[in-house]
Amino acid sequence: MRMSELRWNPVLEEWVVTATHRQDRTYKPPEGFCPLCPTRNGEFPTEVPAADYEIVVFENKYPSFRRDPCAPAVLGTELQPTAPSQGVCEVVLYTDDHHATFADLSVERIANLVDVWADRYEELGALSYVRYVLIFENKGDSVGVTLHHPHGQIYAFPFIPPRAAKELESSSKYAAARGRCMFCDLLAEELADGRRVVAENEGFAAFIPFSARYPYEVHVMPKQHRKSITQLSRLERRSLARILSTVTRGYDGLFGFSFPYMMIVHQEPTDGGEYGHYHLHFEFYPPHRTATKIKYLAGCESGAGTFINDTLPEQTAEELRAAIGRANEPTVARTGAQSSAQSSAQSSGQSSARSSADDNAGINGTAETAGSGGGPGGCGA
Numbered sequence: 001m002r003m004s005e006l007r008w009n010p011v012l013e014e015w016v017v018t019a020t021h022r023q024d025r026t027y028k029p030p031e032g033f034c035p036l037c038p039t040r041n042g043e044f045p046t047e048v049p050a051a052d053y054e055i056v057v058f059e060n061k062y063p064s065f066r067r068d069p070c071a072p073a074v075l076g077t078e079l080q081p082t083a084p085s086q087g088v089c090e091v092v093l094y095t096d097d098h099h100a101t102f103a104d105l106s107v108e109r110i111a112n113l114v115d116v117w118a119d120r121y122e123e124l125g126a127l128s129y130v131r132y133v134l135i136f137e138n139k140g141d142s143v144g145v146t147l148h149h150p151h152g153q154i155y156a157f158p159f160i161p162p163r164a165a166k167e168l169e170s171s172s173k174y175a176a177a178r179g180r181c182m183f184c185d186l187l188a189e190e191l192a193d194g195r196r197v198v199a200e201n202e203g204f205a206a207f208i209p210f211s212a213r214y215p216y217e218v219h220v221m222p223k224q225h226r227k228s229i230t231q232l233s234r235l236e237r238r239s240l241a242r243i244l245s246t247v248t249r250g251y252d253g254l255f256g257f258s259f260p261y262m263m264i265v266h267q268e269p270t271d272g273g274e275y276g277h278y279h280l281h282f283e284f285y286p287p288h289r290t291a292t293k294i295k296y297l298a299g300c301e302s303g304a305g306t307f308i309n310d311t312l313p314e315q316t317a318e319e320l321r322a323a324i325g326r327a328n329e330p331t332v333a334r335t336g337a338q339s340s341a342q343s344s345a346q347s348s349g350q351s352s353a354r355s356s357a358d359d360n361a362g363i364n365g366t367a368e369t370a371g372s373g374g375g376p377g378g379c380g381a
Contacts, residue, residue, distance in 0.1 A: 003018070003019075003020055003021070003070065003072075003073035004017070004018065004019040004020070004021060004063070004064065004065070004066060004069060004070075004085045005017075005018050005069075005072035005073060005074070005082050005083065005084065005085050006018075006072075006082060006083040006084070006085050006158075006159075007076065007080065007082050008076070008080055008081045008082070008083075009080075010079055010080060012162075014162045015083075015159055017064045017065070017085055018085075019062075019063070019064045019085065021062060022062045022064065024062065025061070025062035025146065026146065026147060027146045028146055028147070028148075029147070032044060034046065034098055034147065034148075034149050035047045035147070036048070036091070036093055036098075036147055036149035036151055037096065037098050037149060038050055038051050038052050038053060038096045039051070047061070047091075048093070048096075052096050053093070053096045054095070054096075054109070054112070055092070055093065055094060055095075055109075055112060055113055055116055056092075056093040057090055057091070057092050057093075057116060057120060057154075058090065058091055059088065059089065059090055059091075060089040060090060060091050060153070063087075063088070063089035064085065064087075064089055064155065065085050065086060065087025065088060065089050065155065065156065065157070065158065066085060066086065066087070066088075067086070067087075067088055068086075069084040069085050069086050070084070071084060072084065083158075085158070086129045086158050087129065087130060087155065087156045087157055087158045088124055088127070088130065088154075088155075088156040089153065089154070089155055089156070090120065090124075090153065090154040090156075091151055091152075091153055092113070092116065092117075092120075092135075092151060092152045092153065092154060093149065093150070093151045094109070094113060094150040094151060094152070095109065095150055097150070098148075098149050098150075100150050101139065101150055101248070101252075101258055102137065102139065102150060102244070102248050102263075103245070103248035103249045103251065103252050103258075104150075105150075105245070107238075107241050107242050107245050108241075110241035110242075110244055110245055111237060111238050111240075111241035113241075114229060114232075114237045114240055114241055115237065117135050117154075117229050117265070118228075118229040118230045118232070118237075120133070120135070120154050121133045121135065121154075121228060121229055121230060121267065121270075122230050124154065124156040124270075125156070125270025126270070127156065129158050130156040130157065130158065130270055131157060131158060131159055131160050131269055131270060131271040132156075132157040132159070132160045132161060132164055132269045132270060132271070133154065133155075133156050133157070133267065133270055134154065134155045134156075134157060134161065134164075134264070134265070135152065135153075135154050135264075135265040135267075136152060136153055136154075136155075136262065136263060136264045136265065137151070137152035137153070137261075137262070137263040138153075138262055139258075139259075139260050139261050139262070139263070140258070140259070140260020140261065140287075141260070142260045142287045142288070142294055143260050143261070143262050143287055145260075152263070160269050160271070164266065164269065167266065167278070168269070168275065168277075168278060170182065171183065171277045171278055171279070172277050174277070175276070175277035181225055181277055181278075181279055182277070182279075183221065183278075183279030183281060184225055184279060186209075186221075187205060187221050187223065189210075190205065190207045190209075190210075191205060195314045195317060195318075196208045196209070196210065196313050196314060196317040197317070197321075198218060198247070198250070198317055198320045198321050198324055199243055199246045199247055199250070199321075199324055200243075201239050201242055201243055201246075202223075202239055203222060203223060203224070203235065203236045203238075203239030203240065203243075204220055204221065204222055204223065204236075204239050204240055204243040205220070205221055205223060205243075206218050206219070206220045206221075206243055206246070206247050207219060207221075207317070208313045208316055208317040208320065209313065210313060211313075212309055212313045212316075213285075213307035213309060214285050214286060214287070214289075214295055214307075214309070215286075215288070215289040215295060215309060215310065215311040215316050216251070216254065216284075216286045216288065216289075216316055216320055217283070217284060217285055217286070218247055218283075218284040218320070219281055219282065219283050219284075220240075220243055220244065220247065220281060220282040220283075220284075221279065221280070221281040221282075222236060222240070222279075222280055222281075224236070225279060226279070226280045227267065227268040227275060227276070227278050227279065227280055228267040228268050228280055229265070229267065229280065231280070232280075244282070246324060246327075246328050247284065247324070249324070249327040249328055250320055250321075250323045250324030250327050250328065251284075251286065251320075251323070252327065253323040253324070253326050253327035254319065254320060254323040255288065255290075255291035256291070257291075259286055259288065260286060260287055260288065261284050261285060261286040261287075262284070262285040262286075263282060263283070263284050263285075264282070264283045264284075264285070265280075265282055266280065266281050266282070266283060267280050268280075289310055289311060295310070
């Protein structure tokens with residue numbers, strides 16, 4: 001039976017998507033038969049009927065959600081209801097170069113990609129049945145990638161997924177109690193501390209969170225209070241492009257190979273609600289804990305929902321800063337109002353990496369150092 005439907009889990013109070021037709025999706029095709037490459041004359045016909053392209057968006061042939069879904073194939077109950085899996089699933093191709101990765105893209109190409117993300121978020125979010133738009137990328141065999149051509153995906157959900165709902169709940173409670181954005185306060189703490197910051201420019205900061213679940217997990221956050229990519233100014237979008245380039249190139253330099261990860265964009269829902277307390281951010285989940293060891297989601301993570309991190313975020317941040325420095329030379333150390341102990345630590349190699357190579361590309365103006373007016377602003381909820 002090939003079908004797609006939503007099934008409600010009353011124990012966890014969350015929807016599960018059942019999409020059996022996805023078993024038939026293309027799985028690691030041989031060289032020359034990639035469906036995401038351009039269609040060359042006389043060669044394998046692909047999803048893109050053009051000889052070359054820059055960025056392409058099309059609907060997934062094996063979607064988890066459909067614009068016009070069929071009725072559920074199995075009748076649910078009052079306790080365990082079912083619902084049509086109405087939504088949209090899109091594929092975003094970053095480049096026509098099959099062997100490239102996100103880290104290989106120019107800053108200008110990434111800036112164009114940010115514009116595409118904003119356009120798709122706005123258009124899909126305007127659909128009456130879409131409540132949340134999730135933009136993400138899976139990279140590498142170890143995270144389950146089936147097509148290695150550089151691409152990301154967009155899922156337009158008919159509900160707010162559990163992870164986003166939890167973040168909305170916690171940030172709402174924080175704003176109600178303190179009158180401030182929790183994410184702005186988190187970013188301010190990270191910038192003031194400095195030990196876990198791995199990259200920074202005038203518009204964005206990247207850091208390994210204090211409570212990182214993965215050894216080299218990185219969060220990228222705008223310094224100004226923004227709820228979605230669509231709220232970013234033209235200059236902020238260019239700053240975002242630069243720091244995403246900096247982080248992904250640093251990842252590849254960490255162990256000397258193309259670093260696998262999941263990249264997730266967290267934005268406000270599109271259901272028409274008021275989410276002034278929420279804050280746009282990107283999260284990277286790399287599975288590697290060393291060059292040869294993987295952080296698997298085992299019994300404690302999968303069964304109890306509690307992550308165990310075998311590393312110290314302050315130490316992995318130092319390692320990643322060094323890798324970012326090597327990959328994005330020359331670098332500029334952070335400065336600013338910090339304790340003498342922090343300043344001493346920074347002078348011994350714990351300063352956050354800054355990609356002046358990207359700054360010199362002439363996109364989005366000049367670099368600024370932390371502490372020179374570039375801290376989080378507009379934090380009110």
